[in-house]
Amino acid sequence: MADGSETSLLLRQVRARQVTAAVPWRKARSARGQAHYPGYFWSATMGAHVIYESRLELARLLLADFDRDVAVIAAQPFLLQARVGGRARRHVPDFLLVHADRSVQVVNVKPASRLADPLIAEALAWPGGLFEAHGWQHEIWSGADPVVLSNLRFLAGYRRPGLLPEDLLDEVPCCGCCGSSAWQLTWTAALTQTVS
Numbered sequence: 278m279a280d281g282s283e284t285s286l287l288l289r290q291v292r293a294r295q296v297t298a299a300v301p302w303r304k305a306r307s308a309r310g311q312a313h314y315p316g317y318f319w320s321a322t323m324g325a326h327v328i329y330e331s332r333l334e335l336a337r338l339l340l341a342d343f344d345r346d347v348a349v350i351a352a353q354p355f356l357l358q359a360r361v362g363g364r365a366r367r368h369v370p371d372f373l374l375v376h377a378d379r380s381v382q383v384v385n386v387k388p389a390s391r392l393a394d395p396l397i398a399e400a401l402a403w404p405g406g407l408f409e410a411h412g413w414q415h416e417i418w419s420g421a422d423p424v425v426l427s428n429l430r431f432l433a434g435y436r437r438p439g440l441l442p443e444d445l446l447d448e449v450p451c452c453g454c455c456g457s458s459a460w461q462l463t464w465t466a467a468l469t470q471t472v473s
Contacts, residue, residue: 288357288407288411289411291355291411293349293373293375293379293381293413296351296354296355296373297349297351297354297373297375299351299354299355301328301351301352301353301354302353302354302355302356302369303328303330303353303369304328313330313331313332314331314332314335315328315329315330315331316328316329316335317329318335318338318339318342319436319437320338320342320350321342321436321437322341322342322347322348322349322350323349323350327342327350327352328352328353329352329371330353330371331386333386333387333388333419333420334352334371334372334386336420336421336426337371337372337384337386337418338350338352338372339426339429339430339433340421340426340429341372341374341384342433342436343429343432343433345377346376346377346378347374347375347376347377348375348376348377349374349375350372350373350374351372351373351374351375352371352372353369353370353371354369354370354372354373354383355369355370355373356368356369357369357370357404357407359403359404359407361403366403368400368403368404370383370384370385370404370408371384371385371386372384372386380413380414381412381413381414382413382414382415382416383404383405383408383413383414383415383416384416384418385401385404385405385415385416385417385418386417386418386419387401387417387418387419388419388420389419389420392417392419401417405417
């Protein structure tokens with residue numbers, strides 16, 4: 278919950294607003310010599326930092342933050358526990374995205390090279406089935422066009438509000454110029470440019 282306390286509910290009782298109001302289930306942790314690079318990403322969508330556990334998760338987070346249709350981003354949103362095939366199973370999704378139309382999407386991030394592993398495929402399939410039965414979309418994400426990601430990383434430098442005075446932004450002609458005001462307008466979707 279938002280105060281850090283825990284509550285247990287059946288998945289059919291869970292609403293996205295409860296999940297997005299809570300603190301992340303796991304915290305970003307780092308240790309000397311670890312293979313992943315966790316951290317905190319300042320999200321323009323959330324107006325706050327969002328945690329990630331790997332560079333691949335950071336890439337998916339960047340795409341979600343740029344997507345004007347995404348209204349809320351929750352990282353490491355909850356622990357799902359179930360009995361599957363007679364076994365007790367546990368799963369923490371990477372992200373829960375709430376879209377402007379209030380639809381919900383649960384995202385699991387895995388490198389493409391690991392998706393062929395039957396254990397990984399099964400570990401992602403059972404929660405995906407439960408999410409979809411609950412009416413939530415489920416995405417297994419393993420990367421995007423490197424050019425798009427590179428361009429979004431560049432534009433992300435202009436995502437913070439207040440970087441430029443509002444009155445200046447209102448005066449920028451929509452000519453596709455390359456000034457910092459045009460980059461900020463592109464991030465906020467006030468100016469449309471192709472990122473690929």
